[in-house]
Amino acid sequence: MGLLVDGQWQDKWYETEANGGRFEREDAGFRNWVTVDGRAGPTGIEGFKAEPDRYHLYVSLACPWAHRALIYRKLKGLEDLIPISVVNPYMGEHGWTFADGAGVVADPVIHADYAYELYTKAKPDYTGRVTVPILWDKKTNTIVSNESSEIIRMFNSAFDDVGAVSGNFVPAELLQEIDDINTFVYSTINNGVYKTGFSTTQEAYEEAVIELFAALDTLEARLAQQRYLTGSTITEADWRLFTTLVRFDAVYVGHFKCNLHRIVDYPNLWGYLRDLYQVPGIAETVNMTHIKQHYYTSHANINPTRIIPVGPAIDFTTAHNREQL
Numbered sequence: 001m002g003l004l005v006d007g008q009w010q011d012k013w014y015e016t017e018a019n020g021g022r023f024e025r026e027d028a029g030f031r032n033w034v035t036v037d038g039r040a041g042p043t044g045i046e047g048f049k050a051e052p053d054r055y056h057l058y059v060s061l062a063c064p065w066a067h068r069a070l071i072y073r074k075l076k077g078l079e080d081l082i083p084i085s086v087v088n089p090y091m092g093e094h095g096w097t098f099a100d101g102a103g104v105v106a107d108p109v110i111h112a113d114y115a116y117e118l119y120t121k122a123k124p125d126y127t128g129r130v131t132v133p134i135l136w137d138k139k140t141n142t143i144v145s146n147e148s149s150e151i152i153r154m155f156n157s158a159f160d161d162v163g164a165v166s167g168n169f170v171p172a173e174l175l176q177e178i179d180d181i182n183t184f185v186y187s188t189i190n191n192g193v194y195k196t197g198f199s200t201t202q203e204a205y206e207e208a209v210i211e212l213f214a215a216l217d218t219l220e221a222r223l224a225q226q227r228y229l230t231g232s233t234i235t236e237a238d239w240r241l242f243t244t245l246v247r248f249d250a251v252y253v254g255h256f257k258c259n260l261h262r263i264v265d266y267p268n269l270w271g272y273l274r275d276l277y278q279v280p281g282i283a284e285t286v287n288m289t290h291i292k293q294h295y296y297t298s299h300a301n302i303n304p305t306r307i308i309p310v311g312p313a314i315d316f317t318t319a320h321n322r323e324q325l
């Protein structure tokens, strides 16, 4: 676990001391957008036109942020248009690597051993954390974006004219509601589990864990009335929540001490989670082995023995009965 400082890799854990033991996530450093015609997107520079086999996606199967991109790649039929590489689930002193292992897919583009090489290739003096997902442009040899929330907005529509399948997870009439839910879910749940697990004081931990479960309670009530977060259709807000929920009982309850309840204890959230898991193609994007290996072995200060628990036994395939809502 570490970061780049002026293009040099340093092995360093997150800084929480300055902030009362609170984990603060750094903003992503590459914020360009692939667009239909190559014009600039909401942030960044122009020049990234949607074209087949121009872009390469680097993911960790363990990572909930990268998982968003994998889900969109699947649902939008982008697999032939945008190939992927998969990092080793163990994130140690060199950060993410392409070291051989089950499920690892090496880097065919710049033949990197370490993910940080992609960052220094794109920007030799890069300073910041080396995170996945990474959307790489093979034409200009740079990182388009390392911000999952923006990568999925691109995948949602930018490739529609060059072979993506139809499907819009941010319909205009729901956009404001989706953005509002995303803001709430990001802070309290998606990042909330990390704020809880990476806390280094009791006070910071309790603050985060209470906020997290208050948010889950709110969503539990909401999902009693409607099948998905914005109503009767699946939107981006659901996929963004899904990647945290699917990891919750297997890693966040134990490893991150998010243990007031499990997702299986919430009837509506648990049915909703199975409902999303059972959408065709989604189960293939969930790799519980990489998920458990990554968390339990990479954070030695949280789990020094690096023992990976065998359980819990969870079956995401049982009937959810939420079509009645």
Ligand SMILES: N[C@@H](CCC(=O)N[C@@H](CS)C(=O)NCC(=O)O)C(=O)O
Binding pocket: 001, 002, 027, 028, 060, 062, 063, 064, 065, 066, 095, 129, 130, 131, 132, 133, 146, 147, 148, 149
């Ligand atoms: N804002 C980024 C966050 C991505 C992120 O933090 N990914 C984690 C893996 S789950 C990572 O690569 N962490 C490495 C580090 O923080 O050093 C996004 O949503 O794409």
